[in-house]
Amino acid sequence: MQEDRAPAGPRRPRAALAMGAGVRDSVFGTEALGRLADLVDLHQEVVTGPDSAPLADAEVLVTGWGAPAVDDRLLARAPRLRFISHAAGTVKTFVDPSVFGRGVRVSSAADANAVPVAEFTFAAIVFGAKRAFTMAERYRTSGTKRDFSGMPWLGTHGITIGLVGASRIGRRVLALLRGLDADLLVYDPYADPVEIAGLGARVVELDELLRRSHVVSLHAPETPRTAGMLDKERLALLPDGAVVVNTARGSLIDHDALVAEVTAGRLDAVLDVTDPEPLPAGHAFFGLSNVFVTPHLAGAQGNELARLADSALREVARYCSGAPLRHEIHADELGRIA
Template structure:
């Protein structure tokens, strides 16, 4: 069945400016061929618009999706989210009657790429060396570094999430031992991805680089706390592109200020960090403003992913990235 053979009523729901940044390069034209698209973007729940809506295409800044939405949109059958997590705005009750998909897999691509780069730069002490170069003007000063480079190091991957799996695939480009911690993972699956499943304490104790890819849940809150940071070997690098709440910020600040550990942080707790936070001044800490996910031209992947799901729905094909209610407790 061709994509244009069925045209359900659809609405875009997202924050101001999101449509223009995400749905570029002909994406809106494609959506208009798939559905009968309402002309205006819905920033707040509009009961009149929703009354005849079957497909809702959401993005960053969309209104809450809850019981009120269901009452306003009795014919709603699909929510295609053109971004990553849905947990910040979607109530579980919606999943009982509406199919929901996410572009989290598409968003995982740039995060994994960013993480791989962070691991390599961290292992090469690129940020410490850049600081020394600026301060001293010397050619190369490797003094005081406990180890350097990626050759035969051990890398610990915490979480076999979408992003964690992609990171594991990229790590095959390195001559490194890879340890994996994920309480839901199967050892055979971890091995197939190039890693060896182990417990978290063993992972942080043995790894030269620890990279975090777990969701923020009550079970993972500050999972890298004072005790586990103390287990990490001298000179180890902590990479966090997941959620700031996975790490005890105060305990990490003590470790990096002493110079015992390095950190590359794309997320933090709190986020953003307050001006003047010590992380910004330390040569062994590199902080970025939550930019590992899709940015700029990478945003087109999110639109493409959402529109592919709309096309599958319209033609009666199985959805590829559907979210189920029993997954909410352990997805990012």
């Protein structure tokens, strides 16, 4: 852990934590808070809004889930703010673009959060292809050990897996999928085909990906362009028996159209995110054996939260020492990141 020790010399900026109630204790344990205090002169009061006292002299904010909006109002109370290290994924929910105009640098632990999402997605793809959820329900209700009747295909051997979005999560999923004997396709308008080829996949247009894929996994950000991108017409392109995996955002799929497809039994789905979220009690997805719904838990949970704190602390150490940041977010990326 040499990287996150206090830098040589007197460079210890004033800093504060800014996050929702309880987040400090769940993400930053005693050891992590001690490491942070070794790096900076840390306010004990957590910033919860634009009127919080630590903002007056804080140069560094370490943020987390539930952080207050960092906008013009807060910036007016934080004249010395120069760096935000976010101990979670997206910064779009609380960082106003004016932050970048003020010259404040922003870093995110999204790469650390991508690790458990990619692991979860890989498991969802394998379980989905194996029809594990449908088979478990058949076993529970009928007691039949292996009833494969009506399965259009089963298993990962020789199938085509399509990833919509070559995000940091999508790339991690690709790395895990390379261990399967499957054909890998990617749709991403920003992806470099040569780079994606190096990851063992091929870039294609979205409609081609949907027509060819046995499993489709979504890793695109939520933007006006991607909202409802898997609508009725595009879901219809998927071959019979295809599996839709969504660990990105529920709004990427037209859920009414997906309900029709899974109710008919033409498609299966593994959904960690939905629209709306949470789903209302009694929603059709809950009553179908070919749909497996989890409560948005693919991202860092439990002991995985330590990765987020560690990532944020390492960025603070780099900032304090003048080293290049590894996970900096730039203003021109806001329109296409999650």
